[in-house]
Amino acid sequence: MTPSLFLLEFMTGLASASSLFLLAAGLSLIFGALGVVNFAHGSFYMLGAYLLFWLTRGDAAGFWHYLLVAAAASVVIGAAVERIILRPVLRRPEHFQILLTYALLLVIADVCRLAFGSDYKSISMPPGFTGPVFLLGSAFPAYYAGLVGLAGAAAALLWLFLHRTRFGLLVRAVTQDREMLETLGVNVPAVFTVVFALGIGLAGFGGAVSLPLQSMSTDVAVDAVISAFIVVVVGGLGSIWGALAGAFLIGEVQAFGALWLPEFSIVFVYLLMALVLLFRPWGLLGRAPAVRT
Amino acid sequence: MKFATIAVLLSLLLLPWLLPAYGVQVAIQALVLAGFAVSFNFLFQNVGLLSFGHAAFFGAGAYTAALLMSKRDWSYLAALPVALAATALVALVIGFLSVRLTKIYFTMLTLAFAQMLWAVVHRWYNFTGGDNGITNVRPAGLLGTAHGLYYLSLACVVLVILLLRVVSRSPAGYTLRAIRDNPVRLAAIGVSTFEHVLAAFVLSGTLSGLFGFLQLAWQRSAFPDLLYWTTSAQVIIAVILGGSGFAKWDYGPVAGAAVLVSAQAVVQSHTQYWPLALGLILLALVLFFPAGVAGLFSRAHRRREHEDELDHAAA
Numbered sequence: 278m279t280p281s282l283f284l285l286e287f288m289t290g291l292a293s294a295s296s297l298f299l300l301a302a303g304l305s306l307i308f309g310a311l312g313v314v315n316f317a318h319g320s321f322y323m324l325g326a327y328l329l330f331w332l333t334r335g336d337a338a339g340f341w342h343y344l345l346v347a348a349a350a351s352v353v354i355g356a357a358v359e360r361i362i363l364r365p366v367l368r369r370p371e372h373f374q375i376l377l378t379y380a381l382l383l384v385i386a387d388v389c390r391l392a393f394g395s396d397y398k399s400i401s402m403p404p405g406f407t408g409p410v411f412l413l414g415s416a417f418p419a420y421y422a423g424l425v426g427l428a429g430a431a432a433a434l435l436w437l438f439l440h441r442t443r444f445g446l447l448v449r450a451v452t453q454d455r456e457m458l459e460t461l462g463v464n465v466p467a468v469f470t471v472v473f474a475l476g477i478g479l480a481g482f483g484g485a486v487s488l489p490l491q492s493m494s495t496d497v498a499v500d501a502v503i504s505a506f507i508v509v510v511v512g513g514l515g516s517i518w519g520a521l522a523g524a525f526l527i528g529e530v531q532a533f534g535a536l537w538l539p540e541f542s543i544v545f546v547y548l549l550m551a552l553v554l555l556f557r558p559w560g561l562l563g564r565a566p567a568v569r570t
Numbered sequence: 571m572k573f574a575t576i577a578v579l580l581s582l583l584l585l586p587w588l589l590p591a592y593g594v595q596v597a598i599q600a601l602v603l604a605g606f607a608v609s610f611n612f613l614f615q616n617v618g619l620l621s622f623g624h625a626a627f628f629g630a631g632a633y634t635a636a637l638l639m640s641k642r643d644w645s646y647l648a649a650l651p652v653a654l655a656a657t658a659l660v661a662l663v664i665g666f667l668s669v670r671l672t673k674i675y676f677t678m679l680t681l682a683f684a685q686m687l688w689a690v691v692h693r694w695y696n697f698t699g700g701d702n703g704i705t706n707v708r709p710a711g712l713l714g715t716a717h718g719l720y721y722l723s724l725a726c727v728v729l730v731i732l733l734l735r736v737v738s739r740s741p742a743g744y745t746l747r748a749i750r751d752n753p754v755r756l757a758a759i760g761v762s763t764f765e766h767v768l769a770a771f772v773l774s775g776t777l778s779g780l781f782g783f784l785q786l787a788w789q790r791s792a793f794p795d796l797l798y799w800t801t802s803a804q805v806i807i808a809v810i811l812g813g814s815g816f817a818k819w820d821y822g823p824v825a826g827a828a829v830l831v832s833a834q835a836v837v838q839s840h841t842q843y844w845p846l847a848l849g850l851i852l853l854a855l856v857l858f859f860p861a862g863v864a865g866l867f868s869r870a871h872r873r874r875e876h877e878d879e880l881d882h883a884a885a
Contacts, residue, residue, distance in 0.1 A: 314674070316803075362853065362857070365857055366856060366857075372806075372810050373856050375806070375810070376807065376810050376852055376855070376856050377852070377853065377856045377857075379803060379807065379852065380848075380849040380850075380851075380852035380853045380856065381849065381853075382849070383845040383846065383848055383849030383852070384845075384846055384849035384850060384853070386845055387843050387845045387846030387849065388846065390843075391843065391846075499798075499799070499800060503681075503685065503799060506678065506681065507682070510678050510682075514674075540693040540694070540695075541689065541690070541693055541694075543689045543693070544686055544689045544690055544693070547682050547683075547685045547686035547689060548686060550678075550682040551667070551679060551682040551683060551686065554671065554675060554678060554679040554682060555667060555679070558671055558675040558679075559675075
């Protein structure tokens with residue numbers, strides 16, 4: 278393999294890892310804090326992309342400021358969904374939550390189909406990143422670098438929020454011991470709303486920033502949520518570093534797998550997921566449970 | 571109860587003669603999903619393992635038969651034993667690797683294996699036809715007719731329920747539930763827990779393959795969708811709708827599947843937005859009627875089940 282081809286595949290992998298991270302970080306955060314496996318997570322990713330498409334009317338000129346609007350709208354939608362729909366089932370058995378988030382997946386997919394039709398929607402490269410970039414004799418879209426930068430910035434902000442703010446401390450604490458936090462007088466439901474809104478905001482932002490590289494249709498949601506599961510399982514549930522490592526691995530495995538056996542690159546991804554589960558069920562960077570489960 | 575069962579069976583026997591042609595198709599679909607749901611729920615209820623990969627077995631049953639029929643010109647029924655054997659093998663391999671894990675890890679691992687199989691079927695154009703699927707597979711003779719397929723499906727559902735009932739009331743069934751409730755203790759007193767759980771997994775998977783085999787005859791084609799995770803989700807939805815954990819483990823899934831499939835038929839005759847309707851129904855159910863469809867009868871069921879267990883404990 279020539280260095281330039283290697284670099285190209287590496288950048289392709291890094292670009293898809295970036296959107297995978299944005300997609301999966303929220304899923305991991307929500308599972309860690311609320312204990313909910315959000316089957317609708319990919320749907321919010323898709324919704325973010327559709328929102329951006331609708332706001333820009335498919336014209337990339339307004340990409341950057343409408344991106345912020347789409348992300349903000351996703352945060353608001355996330356908060357509303359948590360308050361109105363999710364809250365009543367948080368204390369009920371797990372299968373109610375599965376049923377509920379699966380119902381959301383169905384509803385969001387059909388609402389998008391009603392609103393936007395079932396054809397593929399895409400948008401051209403955003404201003405500032407329209408051309409190719411040349412590096413070591415290989416050319417790749419400049420937006421790859423833009424996407425990686427955005428995901429990196431989001432990861433850094435998320436880390437600062439979780440580890441350097443008081444509210445972030447509460448989020449990490451609720452992941453550990455919810456009841457203790459309630460006993461200490463912390464408004465745990467408010468923490469839940471913030472975590473869910475943040476997770477959905479990340480997913481919506483991830484979907485919107487991926488739109489120039491990945492055309493959207495209503496089928497994207499069911500694929501995206503599975504990708505998010507894989508990333509989180511490989512990296513380790515409830516860990517931001519885990520989501521980052523998982524996204525990187527999956528993105529690169531898919532990119533280089535496509536080079537080797539193009540038709541079966543997706544098989545390698547599931548194979549990696551299965552291997553991690555077999556040998557390190559709690560994920561590469563997850564913490565092993567104290568008692569083996 | 572005995573009387574009610576006979577009444578239900580009799581009306582099911584008469585049903586195809588009372589329904590219009592389209593209704594018979596819907597009824598077959600309901601039976602197939604019901605049998606699939608019962609097979610899935612055997613594992614979920616008795617062993618407490620939530621598999622998110624049963625689509626692999628459903629699809630394996632359908633695809634084995636479809637491949638034999640389209641590539642080797644086998645007849646539909648001749649393909650049945652091979653389809654079951656192939657499904658059992660798939661279940662043995664996946665189960666051997668998966669049942670060491672529990673809870674969410676087991677769920678995710680079964681999902682990974684099923685998706686792996688889906689990806690292979692979806693991309694291997696030379697062998698499985700990829701996403702073009704395998705079309706035009708139609709059982710010859712009586713089974714090619716709606717009525718024939720209906721009675722075959724009905725027989726399969728009844729036989730599977732009887733078989734699983736025998737198994738779950740046998741010593742092995744009690745052992746399984748004991749493993750579910752306290753695996754450490756069972757291992758300590760010398761029960762080979764791994765083999766028991768693996769056997770239950772293979773049984774549940776193989777029977778799911780039987781209904782995949784029937785699904786093939788119903789849709790006369792096999793597509794990779796049969797193996798996709800949404801198929802696994804659908805059977806879980808049917809089981810939860812039926813009120814798994816509330817109703818008896820076999821009637822609940824049957825009720826859930828029947829309600830799901832008939833609701834779909836009714837809604838689809840009015841609008842193409844069935845997923846939206848199903849989503850709204852599920853939302854309403856979860857938020858306003860938390861005990862599920864069968865939950866309406868759940869109290870009576872739970873009491874009766876309790877008495878059953880007491881009877882058997884005494885016997």
